[in-house]
Amino acid sequence: MNRRRQIYEGKAKILYEGPEPGTLIQYFKDDATAFNAQKKGTINGKGVINNRISEFVFTRLSHIGIPTHFIRRLNMREQLVRQVDIIPLEVVVRNVAAGSISKRLGIEEGEPLPHTLLEYYYKDDALGDPLIAEEHIACFGWASNEEMQDMSSMAIRINDFLCGMFAAVGIRLVDFKLEFGRLWDGDYSRVILADEISPDGCRLWDMATGEKLDKDRFRRDLGGEEDAYTEVARRLGVLQDDG
Ligand code: C5P
Structure with missing residues (x-):
C-alpha cells in the first residue's frame, strides 16, 4: 500500500510528499480528461509513456539552460521533482x-x-x-x-x-x-x-x-x-x- 502523503490530485497526475524537504513525487496516471473534465476516460499505459517523454524533454531543456522542477525519474510512473x-x-x-x-x-x-x-x-x-x-x-x-x-x-x-x-x-x-x-x-x-x-x-x-x-x-x-x-x-x- 502507498502510505505517502498525497499533496494534490489533478486530472492526469498525483503529487506526493517527496523523500526530502522541498521535493515532491509526481505520479503519472492513465486517466484522460477533456473539455474541462466533461469527457473522461483512460488511455492504457499513458502514464508510463508521458513519464518517459516528459523526463526526456525536461532533461533536454535543462541542457539548454531552462531551469525546471525535474530532478530524476524514479520508476515507470513516478519522477522526483522540486516543490514549487x-x-x-x-x-x-x-x-x-x-x-x-x-x-x-x-x-x-x-x-x-x-x-x-x-x-x-x-x-x-x-x-x-x-x-x-x-x-x-x-x-x-x-x-x-x-x-x-x-x-x-x-x-x-x-x-x-x-x-x-x-x-x-x-x-x-x-x-x-x-x-x-x-x-x-x-x-x-x-x-x-x-x-x-x-x-x-x-x-x-x-x-x-x-x-x-x-x-x-x-x-x-x-x-x-x-x-x-x-x-x-x-x-x-x-x-x-x-x-
Ligand atoms: O484547446 P487549445 O487549442 O486552447 O489548446 C492549446 C494547447 O494547449 C493544446 O496543445 C492543448 O493540448 C494544450 N492545453 C492543455 N491544457 C489545457 C488547455 C490546453 O494542455 N487546459
Whole structure:
C-alpha cells in the first residue's frame, strides 16, 4: 500500500510528499480528461509513456539552460521533482492554428500563424481556464512583470528548441501548454518550468501525413491514442531501456 502523503490530485497526475524537504513525487496516471473534465476516460499505459517523454524533454531543456522542477525519474510512473508554488497561469505557445484559436477566431486548422503566439489562460477549473490578457495578470497580481518576462522568454526558447527536436523526428509542433512555478530561496523566488511536457498538452502532427499524435485523438474520438503516444515516444527514442 502507498502510505505517502498525497499533496494534490489533478486530472492526469498525483503529487506526493517527496523523500526530502522541498521535493515532491509526481505520479503519472492513465486517466484522460477533456473539455474541462466533461469527457473522461483512460488511455492504457499513458502514464508510463508521458513519464518517459516528459523526463526526456525536461532533461533536454535543462541542457539548454531552462531551469525546471525535474530532478530524476524514479520508476515507470513516478519522477522526483522540486516543490514549487504553481503560478496560476497556463502559457500556451502556438505555431499553427488549431483547437480553441481556430474556433474563437475562425482560422482554419493547419493555417501557420504569421508568427509564434503566446497566450495566457487563468488556471481555474471552476471557470474553465479562461483566456486572459497580460493586463489581467498585472491587475490581479497573478505574476509580476519580471516573472512575465521570465516566462515569456523561456516559452519562446522552449518552443524554438522543441520545434527543432520534433522536426528531427518528423513531427510538427503545432502548439503546447506550459506551467511555471516559483522556487523559493528564503524570501526570494525564481520562476522555473513545472508540470510536464507530453502529448497530453501538445499538438503533434506527423509531418508527412498530418496524422494527429496527441490528445486530440481522445478529445475528438479518433481512437488509436495508445499507438499515437507510443509512436511519439518511439521516435524520440525514449522506450529503449527498462526501469
Ligand atoms: O484547446 P487549445 O487549442 O486552447 O489548446 C492549446 C494547447 O494547449 C493544446 O496543445 C492543448 O493540448 C494544450 N492545453 C492543455 N491544457 C489545457 C488547455 C490546453 O494542455 N487546459
